[in-house]
Amino acid sequence: xxxxxxxxxxxxxxxxxxxxxxxxxxxxxxxxxxxxxxxxxxxxxxxxxxxxxxxxxxxxxxxxxxxxxxxxxxxxxxxxxxxxxxxxxxxxxxxxxxxxxxxxxxxxxxxxxxxxxxxxxxxxxxxxxxxxxxxxxxxxxxxxxxxxxxxxxxxxxxxxxxxxxxxxxxxxxxxxxxxxxxxxxxxxxxxxxxxxxxxxxxxxxxxxxxxxxxxxxxxxxxxxxxxxxxxxxxxxxxxxxxxxxxxxxxxxxxxxxxxxxxxxxxxxxxx
Amino acid sequence: xxxxxxxxxxxxxxxxxxxxxxxxxxxxxxxxxxxxxxxxxxxxxxxxxxxxxxxxxxxxxxxxxxxxxxxxxxxxxxxxxxxxxxxxxxxxxxxxxxxxxxxxxxxxxxxxxxxxxxxxxxxxxxxxxxxxxxxxxxxxxxxxxxxxxxxxxxxxxxxxxxxxxxxxxxxxxxxxxxxxxxxxxxxxxxxxxxxxx
Numbered sequence: 226x227x228x229x230x231x232x233x234x235x236x237x238x239x240x241x242x243x244x245x246x247x248x249x250x251x252x253x254x255x256x257x258x259x260x261x262x263x264x265x266x267x268x269x270x271x272x273x274x275x276x277x278x279x280x281x282x283x284x285x286x287x288x289x290x291x292x293x294x295x296x297x298x299x300x301x302x303x304x305x306x307x308x309x310x311x312x313x314x315x316x317x318x319x320x321x322x323x324x325x326x327x328x329x330x331x332x333x334x335x336x337x338x339x340x341x342x343x344x345x346x347x348x349x350x351x352x353x354x355x356x357x358x359x360x361x362x363x364x365x366x367x368x369x370x371x372x373x374x375x376x377x378x379x380x381x382x383x384x385x386x387x388x389x390x391x392x393x394x395x396x397x398x399x400x401x402x403x404x405x406x407x408x409x410x411x412x413x414x415x416x417x418x419x420x421x422x423x424x425x426x427x428x429x430x431x432x433x434x435x436x437x438x439x440x441x442x443x444x445x446x447x448x449x450x451x452x453x454x455x456x457x458x459x460x461x462x463x464x465x466x467x468x469x470x471x472x473x474x475x476x477x478x479x480x481x482x483x484x485x486x487x488x489x490x491x492x493x494x495x496x
Numbered sequence: 497x498x499x500x501x502x503x504x505x506x507x508x509x510x511x512x513x514x515x516x517x518x519x520x521x522x523x524x525x526x527x528x529x530x531x532x533x534x535x536x537x538x539x540x541x542x543x544x545x546x547x548x549x550x551x552x553x554x555x556x557x558x559x560x561x562x563x564x565x566x567x568x569x570x571x572x573x574x575x576x577x578x579x580x581x582x583x584x585x586x587x588x589x590x591x592x593x594x595x596x597x598x599x600x601x602x603x604x605x606x607x608x609x610x611x612x613x614x615x616x617x618x619x620x621x622x623x624x625x626x627x628x629x630x631x632x633x634x635x636x637x638x639x640x641x642x643x644x645x646x647x648x649x650x651x652x653x654x655x656x657x658x659x660x661x662x663x664x665x666x667x668x669x670x671x672x673x674x675x676x677x678x679x680x681x682x683x684x685x686x687x688x689x690x691x692x693x
Contacts, residue, residue, distance in 0.1 A: 278634075
C-alpha cells in the first residue's frame with residue numbers, strides 16, 4: 226500500500242477508530258517504511274502531549290449569569306405571550322366596534338352617554354373610591370407575597386430563583402417574606418439562589434432586621450461568590466457592625482485567600 | 497436520530513439525551529436548557545480558552561452560545577448530534593468575537609496571523625513544563641488549524657461530525673488534521689530546542 230494511502234489513515238489511527246484489518250495494514254506498512262514510521266511516531270507523540278493540557282473550570286459567575294439570562298428569557302416569553310393574547314382580544318373588540326350601520330352607532334353613542342352620566346353620579350356620591358383603590362393595591366401586593374413565598378419553597382432551583390425575583394417587586398414585603406428570604410440566603414443548597422437572595426435583601430435593607438440578617442449571614446456562607454457579594458454590599462452601605470463580622474470571618478482558616486483579602490480591605494474601609 | 501445519541505445514552509438510560517432535551521427547549525420548555533448548560537459549560541469554556549487564551553472572553557462566549565441557542569431554538573432540526581449544532585453556534589460566536597476584536601482587519605488575515613494572548617495564571621506555574629510548551633505551540637498555530645485540532649482532540653467529535661461542522665469532505669478533514677498535527681509537532685520541537693539552548 227502506498228505511503229499516501231497509509232497517511233490518510235493516520236487521523237483515525239490516533240483516535241483508535243480503525244478496524245483491526247486497517248490497523249494491521251498500517252502496522253505492516255510502517256514496519257518496512259522508515260519515513261512513515263518516523264511520521265506516525267511524531268504524530269503520536271504530539272497527540273499524547275496535547276493530552277497534558279489541563280481542563281480549566283469556569284467561574285461560578287458564568288453559572289449565575291446563565292441562570293439570570295434564562296430567567297429573563299422565560300419571563301420575556303411569558304409576557305410576550307400575554308401581550309399577544311391581549312392584542313387578540315383587543316382586535317376582536319375593535320372589530321365589534323367598527324360601526325358599519327348608523328343605527329348601531331347611534332344606539333352605542335347613547336349607551337356611552339348614559340354610562341358617562343351614571344358613572345359621574347356614582348363617583349360624586351361616594352367618597353370611598355381611593356379606599357377601594359388602595360384595598361385593590363393591597364390585594365395585589367398580598368397575592369405577590371403569596372406567590373413569592375410559594376416559589377421560594379419549591380424543590381427546583383430555577384423556581385426558587387423566580388421566587389426571589391418575584392419578591393423584589395414587592396413594595397412592602399411582609400415579615401414572613403423577609404424571613405423566607407433570609408432562610409433562603411442561609412440555607413438554600415444552590416449558591417445562585419443564595420446570591421439572588423443577597424441582592425433581594427439588599428433592596429430591603431431599610432426594613433427592620435434585614436441588615437442584621439445580612440451581617441450575621443457572613444459567618445454562615447461557605448461559597449466564596451456569596452461571601453464576596455455580601456462583603457461588597459456591607460462595605461458599600463457602610464454597615465458599621467459589619468467590621469466585627471468581617472474580623473470574625475478572617476479568623477476562619479478555611480476562608481478562600483481572595484475572600485480574606487477582600488474582607489481585610491473591607492475592615493480598613495469600615496473602621 | 498436515536499442512533500446519533502448513543503454517546504449520551506452511556507450516561508444512563510433514564511437521563512434524557514441531549515437531542516431530546518434540545519427538542520424540548522425548541523418546543524417551549526426552555527428551562528431544560530439548564531441541563532444542557534450543566535453538561536456543556538465546561539467543555540465549551542475549554543474550547544474557547546484553548547482558542548482565545550482569554551478566560552474572561554471565554555466565559556462571555558459560553559454565555560453568548562446559550563443566548564444564541566435560545567434565539568435560534570426554533571430552527572433546531574435534531575438531524576445530527578446536539579453538540580455538532582452547538583459547536584456550529586460556538587464557532588460563529590468565536591468568528592464574531594474575532595471580528596469585533598480586530599475591527600477592520602479581514603478575517604482571512606486573522607486566520608493566518610499569529611494570535612496575541614494573555615498568559616493564563618496557571619501558565620506561570622507551568623513555565624518550562626510540558627503543558628506550557630504545548631500551549632505555546634498550539635497558540636502559534638494559525639486560528640483555523642488550532643480550531644481544527646481543538647475540535648478533533650478535545651471536543652468528543654468524530655471526523656465525520658467535524659466534516660459536517662466545517663462543511664468539508666471527511667477526506668479533506670483527515671488531510672488537514674494530519675498537516676495541523678505535523679505543524680504543531682514542528683513548532684513544539686522548535687520551542688523545545690529554544691528552551692534547551
